[in-house]
Amino acid sequence: MSESLLQVKNAYKFFGGLAAVTDVSFEIxxxxxxALIGPNGAGKTTVFNVVNGFYKPSRGEVWFKGRNISGxxxxxxxxxxxxxxxxxxxxxxxxxxxxxxxxxxxxxxxSREKAVEIAEETxxxxxxxxxxxxxxxxxPLGKRKRLEIARALATQPELLLLDESFAGxxxxxxxxxxxxxxxxxxxxxxxxxxxxxxxxxxxISDRIVVINYGQKIAEGSPEEIQANPAVVEAxxxxxxxx
Amino acid sequence: xxxxxxxxxxxxxxxxxxxxxxYALIGLGMTxxxxxxxxxxxxxxxLMMVGMYIAYWMFSLFGIDPYVSVFIAGPLLFFLGILIxxxxxxxxxxxxxxxxxxQVILTVGVGMILAxxxxxxxxxxYRSTPVKYGTSAFYLSDxxxxxxxxxxxxxPWSVSxxxxxxxxxxxxxxxQRTDTGKSIRATxxxxxxxLLMGVNxxxxxxxxxxxxxxxxxxxxxxxxPIYYLYPxxxxxxxxxxxxxTILGGLGSNVGAILGGLILGLFESLTATxxxxxxxxxxxxxxxxxxxxxxxxxxxxxxxxxxxxx
Amino acid sequence: xxxxxxxxxxxxxxxxxPFSGLSTYMMHILILVLMWTTIGMSxxxxxxxxxxxxxxxxxxxxxxxxxAGLLYFKLQASAWWGIPLSVAVVSVFAFVxxxxxxxxxxxxxxxxTLASGEVLRITTENWNGFTNGTLGILIxxxxxxxxxxxxxxxxxxxxFTFLLVRRLVAxxxxxxxxxxxxxxxxxxxLGIDTTKYKTIALVVSAALxxxxxxxxxxxxxxxxxxxxxxxHDISIITIMIVMVGGVATQWGPLVGAGIMVLLAEWIRxxxxxxxxxxxxxxxxxxxxxxxxPNGIVGDFRKITRLFGRARA
Numbered sequence: 001m002s003e004s005l006l007q008v009k010n011a012y013k014f015f016g017g018l019a020a021v022t023d024v025s026f027e028i029x030x031x032x033x034x035a036l037i038g039p040n041g042a043g044k045t046t047v048f049n050v051v052n053g054f055y056k057p058s059r060g061e062v063w064f065k066g067r068n069i070s071g072x073x074x075x076x077x078x079x080x081x082x083x084x085x086x087x088x089x090x091x092x093x094x095x096x097x098x099x100x101x102x103x104x105x106x107x108x109x110x111s112r113e114k115a116v117e118i119a120e121e122t123x124x125x126x127x128x129x130x131x132x133x134x135x136x137x138x139x140p141l142g143k144r145k146r147l148e149i150a151r152a153l154a155t156q157p158e159l160l161l162l163d164e165s166f167a168g169x170x171x172x173x174x175x176x177x178x179x180x181x182x183x184x185x186x187x188x189x190x191x192x193x194x195x196x197x198x199x200x201x202x203x204i205s206d207r208i209v210v211i212n213y214g215q216k217i218a219e220g221s222p223e224e225i226q227a228n229p230a231v232v233e234a235x236x237x238x239x240x241x242x
Numbered sequence: 243x244x245x246x247x248x249x250x251x252x253x254x255x256x257x258x259x260x261x262x263x264x265y266a267l268i269g270l271g272m273t274x275x276x277x278x279x280x281x282x283x284x285x286x287x288x289l290m291m292v293g294m295y296i297a298y299w300m301f302s303l304f305g306i307d308p309y310v311s312v313f314i315a316g317p318l319l320f321f322l323g324i325l326i327x328x329x330x331x332x333x334x335x336x337x338x339x340x341x342x343x344x345q346v347i348l349t350v351g352v353g354m355i356l357a358x359x360x361x362x363x364x365x366x367x368y369r370s371t372p373v374k375y376g377t378s379a380f381y382l383s384d385x386x387x388x389x390x391x392x393x394x395x396x397x398p399w400s401v402s403x404x405x406x407x408x409x410x411x412x413x414x415x416x417x418q419r420t421d422t423g424k425s426i427r428a429t430x431x432x433x434x435x436x437l438l439m440g441v442n443x444x445x446x447x448x449x450x451x452x453x454x455x456x457x458x459x460x461x462x463x464x465x466x467p468i469y470y471l472y473p474x475x476x477x478x479x480x481x482x483x484x485x486x487t488i489l490g491g492l493g494s495n496v497g498a499i500l501g502g503l504i505l506g507l508f509e510s511l512t513a514t515x516x517x518x519x520x521x522x523x524x525x526x527x528x529x530x531x532x533x534x535x536x537x538x539x540x541x542x543x544x545x546x547x548x549x550x551x
Numbered sequence: 552x553x554x555x556x557x558x559x560x561x562x563x564x565x566x567x568x569p570f571s572g573l574s575t576y577m578m579h580i581l582i583l584v585l586m587w588t589t590i591g592m593s594x595x596x597x598x599x600x601x602x603x604x605x606x607x608x609x610x611x612x613x614x615x616x617x618x619a620g621l622l623y624f625k626l627q628a629s630a631w632w633g634i635p636l637s638v639a640v641v642s643v644f645a646f647v648x649x650x651x652x653x654x655x656x657x658x659x660x661x662x663x664t665l666a667s668g669e670v671l672r673i674t675t676e677n678w679n680g681f682t683n684g685t686l687g688i689l690i691x692x693x694x695x696x697x698x699x700x701x702x703x704x705x706x707x708x709x710x711f712t713f714l715l716v717r718r719l720v721a722x723x724x725x726x727x728x729x730x731x732x733x734x735x736x737x738x739x740x741l742g743i744d745t746t747k748y749k750t751i752a753l754v755v756s757a758a759l760x761x762x763x764x765x766x767x768x769x770x771x772x773x774x775x776x777x778x779x780x781x782x783h784d785i786s787i788i789t790i791m792i793v794m795v796g797g798v799a800t801q802w803g804p805l806v807g808a809g810i811m812v813l814l815a816e817w818i819r820x821x822x823x824x825x826x827x828x829x830x831x832x833x834x835x836x837x838x839x840x841x842x843x844p845n846g847i848v849g850d851f852r853k854i855t856r857l858f859g860r861a862r863a
Contacts, residue, residue: 052740078742086740092733094340103726104741112723155742282662330837339844340732340798343604343661347794348840350606350787354833362830477782481669484662492659519677526670533651533663 005030005159005190006051006082011060013046013214020046021214023060028159033181033191035205037198037225039234043214044194045087048163051192052084053077064159079107083152084161087194089144091136097147098123098132105154118154126150126180142173149180153189160184162193166200178204202226210234249391254514255507256395262506263403264464268479269486269498270413271457277430277493278450281331281345285353287479289455292356293319293462294471295364301371301466308371309405312463316456323455326352327448353476360473368470373398375467402464409460410499413453417495426450430493458483478522485529491541500540504528558717561805562710569699578698582770584805584812585705586763589712591792591804593759596716598790599799600725601752602732603653607664609785610648610671611757614641615764616779617675620688623768625681630690633765641761642754649753653746656735665786672780687775694769701770708766712759717801719755728752729799783829791832794839797848806847 006028013021021043028034036044049055051062053074061070069077083104092100101119102112109115123129126146131139136147145165152160166177174197181204185191195201201208201222208225210218212234218225225231268290275283283289296318297311306314334348341347375397382393417423428436429446437443458479486505490497505525512524532539568581590608598604618640619633652663675682682688695701719725727748730738739745768774779785788811796807814835818828843850 054736054740073744074739075742075744078740083742084740086737090734090737092730092737094733095729099726099729103730103738103743106723106726107742112721115723115726151737151741282659284662284665330841334840334844337841337844339840340599340849341602341604341844342657344840344844346604346661347790348837350790351833351836351840354783354787354829354836358828358830358833481666484666488659517677519673522673523670523677526666526673529666530651533655 002029002031004028005065006192007063008047008051009061009063011047011050011057011062013043013050013055014058019214021050021057021211024211024214024216025060026209026216026219028190028192030158030190031185031188032206033185033193033204035201035208036192036194036211037196037201037208038211042211042234044211045163046214047211048084048161048192048194052082052161078155078157081156081158082161083155083157083159085145085148085152085163085165087163087167089141089148091139091144091147091151093135093137095136096132097128097134097136097139100136100147101150101154104151107155118156122150122154125183126153127176142169142177145169146177146180149177149184153184157189159190159192162191162195164194164196166195166197174200245391249393250514252391252393254510256393257399258507258510259503260396260399260403260506261510262503263406264461264502265482265486265506266499266502267406267409267461267464268458268483269490269502270410270495271454271461272483272487273490273493273495273498274426274430274450274457275454276487278426279331279447282349282484283451283454284346284349284480285326285356285476286454286458286483287481288353288356288476289319289323290458290462290465290479291360291471291473291476292322293459294466294469294475295360296459297463297466298369298371298471301373308373308463308466309401311466312405312409312460315459315463319459320452320456322459323452324448326455327451331451332444332447353480357473357476364473366473368472370470371466373467375401396468398467402468405464406461409457413457414495422446422449426453482525485525485532487539488529489532489536489539491539494539494541494544496544497539497541504540558713562706565706566703569702575698578702580812580816582698582702582705584808585702585709586766586770587788587792587808587812588805589705589709590760590763590789591796591808592709592712592716593756593763594789595793595799595804596719596728596759597752597756599793599803600720600732601728601749603749603752604657604661604790605664605753605756606661606782606786606790607666607668608757608760608789609780609782610664610668611641611645611760612764612767612785613668613671613675613776613779614644615761616768616774617682617688617764618761619765619768620690620774621682623690624683624688630765630769631694633768634762637761637765638758641764642758645754645757646750649750653749653753665782668780668782668786672776672782675776675780682776685775685777687773687778688768690768690772693772705766705770708762713801715755715759720801724748724751783832787836788832791836791839794836794844794846797846797850800846800848803846803848810847 004027008024008026011021011024012019024047036047038044050057053069053072056071061068063069064077064080064082092103098119101122102115105115105118109118123132126149128143128146128150131143139147149165166174169177178200181191205222208220208222209216210225210231217230217234218228272283272286293315296315297308300306300311300314301308330348330352331345334345378397379394382389417427425441426446428439428441429443433443486498486501489504490501505528508524508528509521513521569578590612594605594608615637618637619630622628622633622636623630648667652660652667655663676685727743730743731745731748735745764779792807792811793804795810796805797803818831
């Protein structure tokens with residue numbers, strides 16, 4: 001078994017007395033794709049926010065690369081090598097696609113030339129190079145989702161958090177994005193992904209964590225999860241988004 | 243503490259509570275607008291100034307008592323607020339610009355126009371309405387002959403305070419019990435949910451801006467028997483409204499009432515024990531303290547207690 | 552013309568202007584335009600590029616002005632020392648203030664800055680022992696009678712500010728400022744320390760504004776709390792200059808300052824208008840927000856298109 005990159009240890013998150021996340025623990029191993037799934041409102045994005053530092057866990061700890069990062073600011077955690085995308089895309093709207101990625105590439109670049117170089121390379125990698133001069137507000141949704149990924153990649157992370165990067169994509173865009181995710185993995189970057197598309201999840205993830213009502217209800221390989229009665233029950237009544 | 247000092251302290255506290263009641267009304271109007279529209283109305287004090295001039299006019303032209311003018315200025319300001327919201331703010335919401343604060347800057351423009359319109363119409367003179375009861379008061383010694391200390395309760399201040407209480411109660415009833423009131427609260431709480439529930443959000447915004455303006459206009463009428471009036475007075479009250487809202491907790495009605503009372507007491511204490519000119523500084527000290535130590539305002543304290551945490 | 556040549560050409564024109572035999576009054580207008588251009592450019596760095604709309608730039612202007620004024624008034628030193636000293640004083644002041652106000656976002660930041668300007672005005676009015684209160688500070692002896700020297704000093708300050716802002720905006724900091732403006736959460740998650748960069752933008756912007764305040768004291772020879780901490784006549788006018796000219800544009804503040812100063816002079820010259828000049832500015836502000844939200848430079852295409860259609 002490969003080395004552990006991130007551990008969430010008994011994390012809780014309360015909002016004004018209501019628990020959004022309750023006693024969630026799991027780990028992410030170097031080089032794998034771990035998926036976090038669960039019905040709508042299960043607390044998936046809250047888990048992301050706890051991991052990347054937008055929220056400090058109310059109780060419990062988050063460890064990244066052998067260091068306790070609970071309570072660290074997101075920018076510090078990003079500098080340590082963790083980047084994320086947002087479910088509701090947040091492009092830097094009035095900047096061009098290239099400038100969006102340059103802004104994040106500056107994290108590891110001393111000069112502007114270097115930042116532009118990283119950014120252009122990332123855009124080619126994600127298939128956005130042709131659109132580099134488009135103001136990002138004008139991009140179609142599929143490309144905006146990909147811009148999120150490009151921007152996160154330009155910070156040269158070891159762990160990439162993807163929050164529903166496939167939602168709302170058409171089948172062609174879906175295939176393209178799956179290809180990009182696979183290539184990211186080939187580069188040795190660990191991926192932690194929230195996804196609704198069961199087909200995508202089953203196709204790309206190594207392991208899956210399932211949460212419902214803020215609690216972890218299952219963890220295992222895609223085959224194990226598909227056969228798990230608790231998971232099936234959690235999704236009963238909800239369609240499978242397949 | 244000797245009797246004279248106790249007297250000064252009690253008198254100061256009374257004045258603070260009375261002022262706080264009126265402040266609460268100003269804060270409520272601001273909070274309401276902020277909650278529903280998510281913008282700050284920097285013309286709030288100027289709207290109050292307009293309310294005061296209406297009351298002043300009614301008094302000097304027709305001899306109408308300022309307290310009766312509450313029922314004239316309130317509806318007029320409601321209408322003015324609706325016009326501002328419908329034709330200016332709603333228009334800006336549709337304009338694409340780099341700075342989202344455009345709406346706030348717009349209200350600054352509206353405030354400037356109102357203030358200088360008042361200057362043109364009334365000159366920058368200080369004015370007041372010489373109501374008959376202007377200086378009359380209840381005295382403690384009238385009720386209790388042997389009282390060791392003497393306290394007074396100004397009649398116009400007390401009446402204004404009672405009016406403010408009545409208006410606040412009326413507002414509470416409106417928000418809790420009427421369909422429009424419930425829709426306004428829903429819009430403030432969760433815009434998307436309100437839209438899904440079929441609330442006409444656009445209409446609620448217009449109504450809310452009108453309501454907020456009417457409240458502060460009414461507050462203006464309550465201030466006129468006890469305050470000097472001049473065109474530039476608005477800016478000061480816009481700031482007061484903002485301090486109250488921060489102090490109370492953004493968008494919280496109960497918070498605005500408590501914030502108004504706290505500010506009233508604090509200003510009254512500063513004026514007595516530090517000096518009249520420093521009362522505005524005290525206002526900002528409490529404002530900065532609230533920002534630093536109580537970012538959610540008084541409302542966050544209430545909420546924390548409610549959850550027992 | 553190649554792009555880097557335009558600023559040099561503008562500078563050259565501005566540098567030879569005093570030799571064209573302008574009247575004292577015209578020189579005064581030019582000095583005001585340059586001073587407001589500088590204030591506008593520094594506001595633009597914080598408001599336009601970093602997206603933190605300040606309604607309280609009078610605070611920094613005033614602290615700069617009083618730094619120069621108090622040097623003269625309390626220590627009998629030359630008020631000109633106020634220009635370098637104001638950089639330090641205003642920077643420290645803005646840093647401390649930023650700690651409080653930069654926790655707030657959007658309109659709340661705007662209002663907290665507005666309050667900070669007002670606090671300073673009221674404090675300065677009441678702190679008689681230190682600031683001479685509402686009486687203000689009068690510099691008894693003026694350094695020069697003619698305007699030319701003052702003109703070149705403010706021209707140097709303006710050119711320096713222009714260059715500084717231009718370089719900052721093109722650098723990593725500039726990218727970070729705009730990222731913060733566009734989306735603070737996204738910026739933070741991309742490894743940008745948003746608090747740090749907002750503080751940098753605020754401190755630089757405040758210090759540049761403070762220099763103008765110190766210059767103002769020297770140039771006008773008289774300051775009082777109502778003048779230098781004015782909400783409408785300083786803080787709001789600053790915003791209007793940038794909005795008229797163009798938010799987040801290089802040349803917007805110059806264009807805006809030119810228009811606003813000339814407008815103000817023109818309105819003042821209309822007899823019988825008196826107090827209503829504020830109404831005029833108010834209407835102008837509303838019209839700009841409705842029709843030219845990104846200013847003349849920012850919406851230049853929109854304007855030319857309008858005129859083009861009219862001609863066709």
